[in-house]
Amino acid sequence: MTLDEILAGLFPSGHDVVVGPGKLLLGTGRRVGGHAVEVIGIAEGEPLGIDGVLPLAERVLDIAAAGGDAPMLVVVDTQGQRMARRDEMLGLNEYLAHLAKCLLLASRSGHPTIGLNYGRAAAGAFLATALATDILVALPGAEPAVMDLPSMARVTKLPQEKLEALSKTTPVFAPGLDSMTKVGAVTQVWDPAKPLDVQLEATLATIPAHDVRDALGAERGGRLLAAGIARRVADQAGEYRRA
Amino acid sequence: MSETGRPFAASASWFLSTARERLAKLLDAGSFTEFVPPSERVQSPHLALFDLPAAFDDGMIVGCGRLGGKSVLVAAQEGQFMGGTFAEVSGAKLLGLIRAARDDEKLPRTILLLLDSGGVRLQEANAGELAVAEVMRAIVEARAAGVAVIALVGGRAGAFGGAGLTAATCSAIVISEQGRTGVTGPEVIETNKGVEEFDSRDKALVWSVTGGRTRRLIGGADAYAEDTVASFREATLALMGKARPFDLATLRAELARLAGRVGRLGGCDSAVAMWSALGVADPRATADMDDPAFVALVADVKGAGDDAR
Numbered sequence: 001m002t003l004d005e006i007l008a009g010l011f012p013s014g015h016d017v018v019v020g021p022g023k024l025l026l027g028t029g030r031r032v033g034g035h036a037v038e039v040i041g042i043a044e045g046e047p048l049g050i051d052g053v054l055p056l057a058e059r060v061l062d063i064a065a066a067g068g069d070a071p072m073l074v075v076v077d078t079q080g081q082r083m084a085r086r087d088e089m090l091g092l093n094e095y096l097a098h099l100a101k102c103l104l105l106a107s108r109s110g111h112p113t114i115g116l117n118y119g120r121a122a123a124g125a126f127l128a129t130a131l132a133t134d135i136l137v138a139l140p141g142a143e144p145a146v147m148d149l150p151s152m153a154r155v156t157k158l159p160q161e162k163l164e165a166l167s168k169t170t171p172v173f174a175p176g177l178d179s180m181t182k183v184g185a186v187t188q189v190w191d192p193a194k195p196l197d198v199q200l201e202a203t204l205a206t207i208p209a210h211d212v213r214d215a216l217g218a219e220r221g222g223r224l225l226a227a228g229i230a231r232r233v234a235d236q237a238g239e240y241r242r243a
Numbered sequence: 244m245s246e247t248g249r250p251f252a253a254s255a256s257w258f259l260s261t262a263r264e265r266l267a268k269l270l271d272a273g274s275f276t277e278f279v280p281p282s283e284r285v286q287s288p289h290l291a292l293f294d295l296p297a298a299f300d301d302g303m304i305v306g307c308g309r310l311g312g313k314s315v316l317v318a319a320q321e322g323q324f325m326g327g328t329f330a331e332v333s334g335a336k337l338l339g340l341i342r343a344a345r346d347d348e349k350l351p352r353t354i355l356l357l358l359d360s361g362g363v364r365l366q367e368a369n370a371g372e373l374a375v376a377e378v379m380r381a382i383v384e385a386r387a388a389g390v391a392v393i394a395l396v397g398g399r400a401g402a403f404g405g406a407g408l409t410a411a412t413c414s415a416i417v418i419s420e421q422g423r424t425g426v427t428g429p430e431v432i433e434t435n436k437g438v439e440e441f442d443s444r445d446k447a448l449v450w451s452v453t454g455g456r457t458r459r460l461i462g463g464a465d466a467y468a469e470d471t472v473a474s475f476r477e478a479t480l481a482l483m484g485k486a487r488p489f490d491l492a493t494l495r496a497e498l499a500r501l502a503g504r505v506g507r508l509g510g511c512d513s514a515v516a517m518w519s520a521l522g523v524a525d526p527r528a529t530a531d532m533d534d535p536a537f538v539a540l541v542a543d544v545k546g547a548g549d550d551a552r
Contacts (some may be wrong), residue, residue, distance in 0.1 A: 050509075054505065064491055065491055083440075091504070093410065093424060093425055095501055097412045100379055101494060105383075131373070132379065152368070172331060211380050214377060226370065229279065237278055240278070241350055
């Protein structure tokens with residue numbers, strides 16, 4: 001689906017979301033019944049650098065400051081963080097983490113946050129946006145990844161054929177929507193053949209109050225150990241305190 | 244005790260120490276207790292697929308101890324095992340520790356993160372990436388519950404990728420000259436964008452872009468430590484109890500700080516140009532001066548002290 005089709009499907013009652021400078025998405029959509037959904041995002045595979053983070057973070061903080069309980073939709077198609085000496089020199093890690101913190105604050109302030117991955121999503125830009133929401137959904141064709149297989153082959157010094165074979169048996173490293181769903185990062189995959197506004201409402205009704213991604217990964221068999229180990233550490237911390 | 248009368252432990256190099264050595268020497272003597280220790284043999288089940296050896300702690304050590312008599316929770320990454328990377332097991336250990344602090348107010352209200360990590364472990368990329376996202380969210384939740392989370396960066400692997408974002412999610416960051424932090428490592432930028440964009444073999448350039456002194460000068464770290472365990476200990480003690488709350492006011496201040504940095508320094512094409520723009524009288528000398536001289540220099544630089552994060 002194209003971005004225009006997605007936005008039209010999500011907001012049949014209307015929206016003013018536009019792709020502005022830096023391929024940033026900003027605007028507001030109308031839910032059935034007239035309530036607002038605040039939209040931010042990044043489009044067309046654009047990498048996210050410090051100049052992109054600032055307007056997005058400002059908008060998120062303004063929404064958090066304004067009060068109310070309008071949900072926030074974070075729409076993402078980005079190849080990853082901007083790779084540039086300038087951005088690194090200025091401390092890109094702080095900028096990306098800042099945007100993630102703003103989204104987490106907005107959620108804590110009463111604005112449920114939904115990530116929507118419809119194109120690419122990778123690495124630091126993924127952490128700063130869609131992975132910092134209460135729930136992440138995707139549309140078929142989305143390509144969430146940490147790194148593509150050819151690059152991974154270079155770094156791990158393993159033949160790409162071997163990685164491709166491995167990726168069929170384990171979701172912990174292979175790029176793609178199926179893997180990210182199995183490990184618990186993507187909670188739902190929406191059906192483009194059905195009305196998106198209805199699916200948005202259904203997702204809004206099921207936003208978890210806590211981070212359930214580790215439990216989801218265990219349930220789906222893609223990340224069997226994480227939830228149990230996190231619990232085990234917490235249990236031992238508690239036992240130590242009581243001893 | 245060494246010949247100079249200082250305890251050997253205190254003068255040990257942070258950079259050269261292992262994660263376990265750092266913990267042993269940073270904390271009050273004998274106070275460290277490990278959770279899910281190596282004897283429980285909790286290791287990565289995925290590395291064998293890549294013909295790589297696993298470790299019984301997966302390069303992540305978590306537990307509690309005391310610092311200057313105060314109870315703290317601690318986590319330390321072993322940069323010499325798989326680059327200290329975030330993976331399914333290592334990430335879950337850190338996540339469990341932070342969630343414990345978040346949920347149990349009788350546990351110590353300070354967490355020290357001894358980061359030494361290149362980021363996400365590629366062999367477990369999805370699990371590692373997601374672990375970073377979970378850790379960042381847990382840090383925010385713990386901070387909102389009144390826990391101070393302090394990152395200490397000075398190891399061989401620095402704090403890059405997901406570790407760079409994790410550091411910047413903490414309440415405060417202590418860094419040494421050898422500490423490096425960022426998102427994309429210089430080698431990866433060179434591979435993707437060409438040697439003209441970033442020459443990863445030019446060590447002086449790499450250091451000036453990502454190193455601890457630059458980070459401290461532009462406000463990317465809250466405190467500067469010499470490369471000794473004693474200095475990291477002192478800097479950490481000075482930060483304890485001073486954490487800002489995690490709220491709208493703090494994030495508004497951080498946004499103003501980050502936007503102000505782009506305004507002041509966004510046009511600079513080198514670290515020396517940044518240091519000059521910050522008012523450093525002899526920016527070229529910044530790389531060569533000793534630590535006390537650098538600390539004195541930082542005290543005069545506007546903006547380095549405003550570290551809302």
